[in-house]
Amino acid sequence: MNILVCISRVPDTTTRILVGGDGVSIDTQGVKFIVNPYDEYAIEEGLRLREKNGGTVTAICVGPDAAKEQLRTALAMGVDKAVLVKTDKYFDSYFAAKNIAEVSKEMKPDIILLGRQSIDFDSFQVPSYLAELLELPSVSVVSKLTIEGNKVIAERDVEGGKEILETELPCIISAQKGLNEPRYPKLPDIMKAKSKPIEEKQPVEVEPKVSVIGMEIPSRKRIGKILADTDADIEEIVKSLHEEAKII
Amino acid sequence: MSKILLFLEPFKDGLKRTSYEVITAGRNLLEKSKSSSKPYDSMLGVLINGTEAQANTAKEYGLSNIVLINISNLSNYSSTAYAEIIKNVAKENDASLLLFAGNATGLELAPRVAAKFEAGYISDCIGLDIANDEIIAKKPVYAGKAQISTKILSDFKVFSLRPNVFTSVKSDASDLNLQTMNIQIDEKFSKVIVKDVIKNEGKLDVLEADIIVSGGRGIKGPENYHLIENLAAAFGGAVGASRAVVDAGWRPHSEQVGQTGKTVSPTLYVACGISGAVQHLAGMSSSKFILAINKDKDAPIFKVADYGIIGDIFEVLPKLTEKVKNFTGK
Numbered sequence: 001m002n003i004l005v006c007i008s009r010v011p012d013t014t015t016r017i018l019v020g021g022d023g024v025s026i027d028t029q030g031v032k033f034i035v036n037p038y039d040e041y042a043i044e045e046g047l048r049l050r051e052k053n054g055g056t057v058t059a060i061c062v063g064p065d066a067a068k069e070q071l072r073t074a075l076a077m078g079v080d081k082a083v084l085v086k087t088d089k090y091f092d093s094y095f096a097a098k099n100i101a102e103v104s105k106e107m108k109p110d111i112i113l114l115g116r117q118s119i120d121f122d123s124f125q126v127p128s129y130l131a132e133l134l135e136l137p138s139v140s141v142v143s144k145l146t147i148e149g150n151k152v153i154a155e156r157d158v159e160g161g162k163e164i165l166e167t168e169l170p171c172i173i174s175a176q177k178g179l180n181e182p183r184y185p186k187l188p189d190i191m192k193a194k195s196k197p198i199e200e201k202q203p204v205e206v207e208p209k210v211s212v213i214g215m216e217i218p219s220r221k222r223i224g225k226i227l228a229d230t231d232a233d234i235e236e237i238v239k240s241l242h243e244e245a246k247i248i
Numbered sequence: 249m250s251k252i253l254l255f256l257e258p259f260k261d262g263l264k265r266t267s268y269e270v271i272t273a274g275r276n277l278l279e280k281s282k283s284s285s286k287p288y289d290s291m292l293g294v295l296i297n298g299t300e301a302q303a304n305t306a307k308e309y310g311l312s313n314i315v316l317i318n319i320s321n322l323s324n325y326s327s328t329a330y331a332e333i334i335k336n337v338a339k340e341n342d343a344s345l346l347l348f349a350g351n352a353t354g355l356e357l358a359p360r361v362a363a364k365f366e367a368g369y370i371s372d373c374i375g376l377d378i379a380n381d382e383i384i385a386k387k388p389v390y391a392g393k394a395q396i397s398t399k400i401l402s403d404f405k406v407f408s409l410r411p412n413v414f415t416s417v418k419s420d421a422s423d424l425n426l427q428t429m430n431i432q433i434d435e436k437f438s439k440v441i442v443k444d445v446i447k448n449e450g451k452l453d454v455l456e457a458d459i460i461v462s463g464g465r466g467i468k469g470p471e472n473y474h475l476i477e478n479l480a481a482a483f484g485g486a487v488g489a490s491r492a493v494v495d496a497g498w499r500p501h502s503e504q505v506g507q508t509g510k511t512v513s514p515t516l517y518v519a520c521g522i523s524g525a526v527q528h529l530a531g532m533s534s535s536k537f538i539l540a541i542n543k544d545k546d547a548p549i550f551k552v553a554d555y556g557i558i559g560d561i562f563e564v565l566p567k568l569t570e571k572v573k574n575f576t577g578k
């Protein structure tokens with residue numbers, strides 16, 4: 001099985017976010033970058049598919065030179081090959097999808113695995129965009145995946161329940177928590193990954209589709225009525241829900 | 249001049265609540281565009297595999313044109329088929345702005361349609377406005393720790409709206425002009441289809457609820473969850489959970505709120521015995537009102553709370569439930 005896993009490089013979830021000097025992006029000083037948490041499920045699923053069916057797992061990232069660190073994490077987890085489509089410019093999801101599509105056209109994977117969203121911009125679009133560019137079926141936010149021969153059964157959460165979907169290979173799947181339990185890379189594998197080659201590619205240039213014109217830290221204008229737990233306090237809160245918030 | 253196309257979804261006797269939110273947002277944009285140099289000329293709804301009666305309910309929200317498409321050879325949802333149909337409706341009707349609800353279907357479908365037009369797409373918007381002749385979308389980024397204002401550079405524009413943030417407002421449209429079409433979809437567009445839907449019977453989903461009561465590790469075990477459920481019932485709301493609770497196996501993942509769970513924006517979010525880690529806040533900080541109950545006065549959840557009770561949930565919850573019942577009668 002020829003498996004392609006897409007990973008993006010994002011700030012660690014606990015990082016404090018500050019707006020940078022340009023007013024449209026974050027100040028990256030001191031920010032720790034990680035593999036997008038959902039992509040770990042995608043990597044793990046790729047490795048499990050290889051363990052079952054044989055083949056190779058290739059990880060791809062569209063990003064700056066520093067993203068090699070995230071590709072090395074994927075290598076340490078066990079992917080066979082890593083490709084970096086190198087760009088230093090700010091880019092949007094369309095740019096990422098278009099460049100992943102270019103590589104896929106050469107590679108012709110049986111399955112492309114992604115995360116359900118990147119936790120930086122939460123744009124939620126590379127999987128579907130890629131699917132259209134490659135004219136492939138796709139299922140987003142998958143929490144269970146079964147592949148028998150060419151037949152693919154995927155489960156995903158929707159409002160009020162679950163959908164069971166059926167499709168066939170080749171296809172595109174975006175991963176949700178619950179799909180599997182990603183393995184932790186072992187120290188020797190982390191060491192080995194350091195010397196593994198990472199193939200670098202030049203991006204195809206595409207016109208940006210969106211532009212960020214401002215970034216701000218949302219101010220929380222919360223009421224902030226914090227009381228103790230006496231009967232009178234609880235009564236007061238319930239009254240506020242009724243009179244002030246008009247919820248009940 | 250071109251049209252604003254709205255993707256509508258059928259639900260029971262009408263449309264999904266989020267569809268009415270999409271209509272209201274479309275109406276506001278249409279209105280505002282009138283005084284800009286790039287006005288839109290009207291709104292058009294597209295409803296797939298729905299009924300006339302369902303479409304008719306859109307009228308109350310000021311929508312007067314709907315294309316109702318019934319696919320004779322496909323009764324279930326298929327992202328590939330739906331995307332193709334929406335593309336065709338947009339082309340035939342000269343639409344250049346598309347709005348979707350940012351729910352499971354919309355989040356999957358909207359970028360597919362955008363790709364067909366090589367168009368820019370902005371997901372999960374919490375605000376849409378027109379300033380200096382341009383549509384400016386606001387959306388949370390970095391798990392809600394920041395917010396961006398952003399615009400689409402292509403002529404064709406696609407947006408999805410975070411559920412429950414855009415309130416739906418009724419407005420009378422005179423008459424509904426319904427154009428019904430029965431079509432066959434080419435097999436190549438139905439390579440992925442929904443085979444089955446498993447409903448959480450009788451349970452209100454956090455994504456559909458106006459009020460959510462969530463429990464955290466402070467609840468100590470699944471056997472105590474009735475305290476959370478009782479309060480939720482008193483409010484007529486849904487039950488949610490923190491990841492700590494889900495990872496411990498006390499509650500199903502479908503109830504998890506947060507970065508790796510669901511993103512919710514209810515009118516009221518009640519956090520019981522939840523510390524308020526950033527990853528939890530990522531999923532609920534856009535709630536209109538937040539009530540926190542925690543025995544630790546320094547718990548970070550109180551920093552984002554409108555209302556807070558510092559106390560032991562085992563004592564507070566039963567009392568709170570009784571008092572809420574007095575108001576709601578539930």
Ligand SMILES: Cc1cc2nc3c(=O)[nH]c(=O)nc-3n(C[C@H](O)[C@H](O)[C@H](O)COP(=O)(O)OP(=O)(O)OC[C@H]3O[C@@H](n4cnc5c(N)ncnc54)[C@H](O)[C@@H]3O)c2cc1C
Binds near residue numbers: 463508520524542543
């Ligand atoms: C990549 C990543 C993704 C994550 N995604 C999510 C996510 O989607 N959702 C999520 O929730 N978390 C997520 N987390 C986990 C998150 O960091 C926290 O660990 C988690 O939210 C903690 O859950 P909690 O508040 O229930 O538990 P704790 O942090 O243990 O807090 C328990 C709270 O209960 C209070 N308490 C205890 N007993 C009582 C009592 N008797 N009465 C009143 N109060 C009491 C305590 O004071 C404490 O504040 C994620 C973490 C990572 C790294």
Ligand SMILES: Nc1ncnc2c1ncn2[C@@H]1O[C@H](COP(=O)(O)O)[C@@H](O)[C@H]1O
Binds near residue numbers: 007063119
């Ligand atoms: N720059 C990128 N390089 C490789 N994969 C990416 C990139 N951006 C996004 N992806 C993949 O697409 C998924 C969804 O991201 P997004 O659409 O940006 O929210 C991520 O979880 C990744 O698997």
